[in-house]
Amino acid sequence: MSDLSHRLNRPLTIGTRTIPGRLVLAPLSKIGNLAFRRMVSGYGGCGLLFSEMCGARSAPQGKGTNARGFLWRPAELDRLVCQIFDSDPEIMAAAAARVEAAGFFGVDLNFGCAVAALCRRGCGAALLKTPKQAEAIVAAVRKAVDGPLFVKFRTGWQDNPKAAAGMARRFEGAGADALTFHPRVAPDRRSRPANWDRIGQVKAAVSIPVFGNGDVFTSSDCLRMLDTTDCDGVALGRIAIARPWVFAEWTGALDPESDIFHNCALALFEQLNRWYGPQIAMRRFHRFSAYFSANFRFGHTFFRSICKARDPDAVVAAVERFFEQEPEVLSRPNITLFR
């Protein structure tokens, strides 16, 4: 067993529950859907799956379905955390109670999304400008649920070394069981490298588990993040889109064969169609392709052909055509193609 897999395949207790491994899927809007999560789970090695972010006003109601296409499978609930966003403590608390009643592993509060539409409503990363409000949300949700409560956040709106550690302490004080920390300031949409020193500072400031996140693209990046920051686990975003089997690979559960790229693309599209129907499936596959194409030299041709496809058969034909040419796979995806 490699040093990395040994480090990742260790249980971690989060509040009242324990996960078997420390490599987790970060929340990914419009990507981390049921079909994608099913694929990640099928490969194995993923300790926890965070859902796409979900508005707290429409957060899980009923069994397995919800407005706006937020779907889940009963089989994934013991590993699935539902991420919610809003600016109102009571709305967040009520949503968290529904999440818990539906049987999710836990609830995650989004204090990191810097998209203007969310921030204008005082949600996501905007809450880092109003620490008392953010703290009030954590406290209200804590009262509403017994199970694991996560907070995902960023450095803040300025790169102040003390601010992120201070926020982390507030969240812990208000009852959070674990943090996922992405060390970038809020207006920075991944144009500059993530500052991992801040992860070390957040980790040192609290006694609850901290998942480090940001710019982990290879197994050696992952090991280096664990070593240099002392974080308890690692949350993967873009590399998990490009290579959904990355959890299995780095935890030693799978030694991927070269046809995994071809099979993965077809299987994901099939599952998207099955769960969401052709229109949404095409839109979601299109988004996935932007990251997946970064695996190949001349991968932009893959992305372009998926963009051009007008119906599901044309999507499948485009995938087949691309792989017939035996594309050259890059050892590290071309991250300049990641948006």
Ligand SMILES: Cc1cc2nc3c(=O)[nH]c(=O)nc-3n(C[C@H](O)[C@H](O)[C@H](O)COP(=O)(O)O)c2cc1C
């Ligand atoms: C397509 C996409 C969608 C994302 N959606 C969310 C989201 O819904 N909630 C959230 O907290 N972060 C979201 N993020 C941020 C990621 O969870 C993660 O923090 C970021 O991508 C940095 O990690 P990485 O370098 O491993 O990609 C998203 C990122 C991407 C690329």
